[in-house]
Amino acid sequence: MRRRTFVRTAVAACSLSLLAALAPAASAGTNASAPAAAGQSHGGPSYKRVGYFTQWGVYGRDFQVQDMDTSGQAAKLTHINYAFGNVNAEGRCFTGNIPGEADAWADYARPLDAENSVDGVADTAEQPLAGNFNQLRELKAKHPGLKVMISLGGWSWSTHFSDAARTPASRKAFVSSCIDLYIKGNLPVDGARGGAGAAAGLFDGIDLDWEWPGSAGDTDTVYRPEDKRNFTALVHEFRTQLDTYAKTQKKRKHYELSAFVPTAPEKIDAGFEVHKIMRDFDFVNLQGYDFHVSGEKTTAQQSALFARNDFSVDQTVRDWQRRGAPARKLVVGMPFYGQGWTGVTGGGDGLNQPATAPAPATWAAGYEDYKALKKLADAGTYTVHRDRRGGHAWLFDGTTLWTYDDPQVLRTKSSYIRDRGLGGAMFWSLDGDTANGELMTAVDRGLSRR
Structure with a gap:
């Protein structure tokens, strides 16, 4: 089961209309230019580097938490967004082993051996926290300052957001359930795993991935005109409860709150009171x-x-700024994958030409990881084309075209972030990068002016 966030595509058991969703290279060393601690910059402004880690990527893709460390990504990230947490029909955050709805096995029950563990120690049968959550805890211990956010919703799991946000009582109960499960770490008992406080201290904040308040998302996602004001109230409820909980802790901290937000102006206006x-x-x-x-x-x-x-x-940046968003709070999303078409006719470089179908790919037609597209480019069967003024690239072999971001494009975007005084960069998703973190390194160097 793939939970998509606005056509963030890979293996998909659930169907998606891509058109409906639209409505809304330098060398890279593994540890080169890594900050001394996550969140620190190299002598300049501290830019956020937010990477999505996908819960399901540990299966077919075999992208483990450990891979963020060995690739050098973790040393360059400030935040990891764990994708995703789900919301049930009663408007509560929940988890469990429910096909298509929740995967507690991947989250905190699955044992890892020493070879695949961040700290090199195998999980035991008795420890209450295993799986991705325990590995993320180990990763944070190895990289001081690295923050982990739970990302709620996504394309497929935004179904019940509108209901959960509808009234003051429903909002209060929804937020309380999310804080209890993820911030307090009170996980459902699953054999020896879970229990009160089992994941306490793991998550440093909450990322809202409601797609989309006030306008259409996935086929079963409810949306209403009143979502716009309800989203504002929901955000404030999260901020209030997170701050209240922080005051109860012996070691005071600030729990961060973020969101994934759309590019289409009509979707912004339908669902977001930006200021x-x-x-x-x-x-x-x-x-x-x-x-x-x-x-x-x-x-x-x-x-x-x-x-x-x-x-x-x-x-996108200008539309959010015009509506009242400060530049320093705007983090630019960057793809670690490409969109592709086949049966392309019309000649030329292939761009803006008719196509017959999504291109064949590893996990889902029309979607391919950067690391696979890099191999196509390196093999020489595809020609790399660039629109230098537009700041984008594509591959074309005369029949099949892939539009994607490579290190050269990402360096240009990193310069744009610095020049505009923006907050940083976000990546969907980390499993699309090369084994030595080529894309992550390009952005890190770009934001660090090196």
Whole structure:
């Protein structure tokens, strides 16, 4: 089961209309240019580097928490967003072993051996926390300052957000359940695993991935006109309860609150009172990809920095700023994957030409990891094309086209973040990078001016 966040695609058991969703290279050393501690910059402003780790990636993709360490990614990240936590029909955060709904086995029950463990020690049968959660705890111990956020919702799991946010009572109960489960770490008992406080201290905040308040998302996701004001109230309820809980702790800390937010102006206006919600958010992650997707009949860019009469990163930034978002709280989303088409006709470089279908790929047609696209480029069967003014790239072999971001594109976007005084960069998703973290290193160096 794949939980998508606005067509963040890979293995998918649930169907998705990509068109409906749209409505809304330098060398890289493994540990080169790593900060001394996560969150520290190299002598300049401290930019956020937020990477999504997918719960289900530990299966077919075999991307483990340990891989964020060995690739050098963890040393360069400030935040890891764990994707995802779900919301049930009663408007509560929950987990369990429910196909398509929750995977407690991956989260905290699955034992890892010494070879696949961050600290090199095998899990025991008795420890209350195992799985991804325990590995993330070990990763934080190895990289002081690294923060882990629980990301709630995503494309497929935003189904019940509108109901949960509908009344003051429902909002209070919803937020309380999420804090109890993830911030207090009171996990359901699963054999020896779980129990009161089993995951306490793991999560440093909450990321809201409601897609989308006030406008259409996945086919079963409820949305209402009143979602816009209810989202504002929900954000404030999260901020209030997180702050209240922080005051009860012996070691005071600030629990961070963020969100993934859309690029389409009509979706922004339908669901977000920008000037109000930004008071309570520490930052928001801007959708910086899927501007066009492989379900469309014509090839196009999916993540251009600049574009005339089309979606772009710059357009997204300006639209959020015009509505009251401060630049320092805007984190630019960057794709570690590409969108692809096949049956492309019309000649030329293949862009903006008719296509017959999404391109064949490893996990899902029309979606491919950067590490696989890099191999296509290196093999020489595809030609790399660039729109230097627009800040995007694509591969084309005469029949199949892939639009994607490579290190050169990401360095340009990193310069844009610095020049505009923005908050940093976000990546969907870390498992798409190369084994030595080539994309992560490109952004880290770009934000560090090196």
